[in-house]
Amino acid sequence: MTRIDKLLSSMGYGSRADIARLARAGAITLDGARLTDSARRIPVTPDLPSRLMIDGEALDPLAGMVILMNKPLGVTCSHKDSGPLVYGMLPDRWRLRQPVLSTVGRLDRQTSGLLLLTDDGDLLHRIISPRRHVRKTYRVTLARPLDGSESAIFAAGDLMLRGETTPLAPAELTVVSDTEVLLGITEGRYHQVRRMFAAIGNHVESLNREQLGGLSLPADLAPGQWTLLGASEIASIFE
Numbered sequence: 001m002t003r004i005d006k007l008l009s010s011m012g013y014g015s016r017a018d019i020a021r022l023a024r025a026g027a028i029t030l031d032g033a034r035l036t037d038s039a040r041r042i043p044v045t046p047d048l049p050s051r052l053m054i055d056g057e058a059l060d061p062l063a064g065m066v067i068l069m070n071k072p073l074g075v076t077c078s079h080k081d082s083g084p085l086v087y088g089m090l091p092d093r094w095r096l097r098q099p100v101l102s103t104v105g106r107l108d109r110q111t112s113g114l115l116l117l118t119d120d121g122d123l124l125h126r127i128i129s130p131r132r133h134v135r136k137t138y139r140v141t142l143a144r145p146l147d148g149s150e151s152a153i154f155a156a157g158d159l160m161l162r163g164e165t166t167p168l169a170p171a172e173l174t175v176v177s178d179t180e181v182l183l184g185i186t187e188g189r190y191h192q193v194r195r196m197f198a199a200i201g202n203h204v205e206s207l208n209r210e211q212l213g214g215l216s217l218p219a220d221l222a223p224g225q226w227t228l229l230g231a232s233e234i235a236s237i238f239e
């Protein structure tokens with residue numbers, strides 16, 4: 001059982017005093033009936049978002065949400081950076097949620113594509129844990145044509161990036177054209193894909209993440225759009 005004012009406050013709807021005011025004004029309903037006592041305790045069940053309405057709108061998703069975003073170019077995976085942030089693409093009040101929403105790993109400002117955000121810390125760590133080997137697949141366009149050696153170099157598992165002391169795990173390269181490839185990696189080192197191509201004398205012109213484990217970026221999700229994931233889609237990440 002959880003107090004309604006505590007729940008709504010943790011979801012960014014305002015302070016407990018704000019919630020009490022909303023309740024007094026008749027803006028909160030539970031199963032269609034006005035809820036005037038904002039200190040009332042209710043069971044937090046998965047169906048609550050469809051039963052509890054604020055200002056006539058269904059409650060936001062409860063804690064444990066997983067968002068799949070098609071990250072556009074030019075936005076940063078950070079809570080506090082200058083310029084547009086990925087969090088700015090979500091409803092404003094979600095920035096006040098506790099537990100906080102975080103990106104599952106990061107994409108560079110100039111990388112687009114599949115980005116997850118979640119407030120589920122355990123899930124986040126399971127996805128980014130190197131031990132899980134969740135494969136991230138990127139579509140890469142290159143400044144210079146491939147010379148044919150790249151697949152073997154990346155697959156060997158002994159490529160060293162400048163300034164690092166351990167070699168990269170094997171990565172899988174699929175050639176699309178002489179300047180376009182799909183690259184699957186299981187690590188998440190800083191600027192990894194750009195640095196991998198720099199290490200072999202090429203240069204990444206554009207980078208878009210298309211897959212995370214068995215989860216693909218839906219073709220109909222335009223850059224900047226996002227959707228909530230269900231349990232089976234979350235499970236597909238680990239397939």
Ligand code: URA
Pocket residue numbers: 106107108109111190191192193194195207
């Ligand atoms: N590798 C990069 O270089 N940048 C990204 O954003 C992701 C992987």
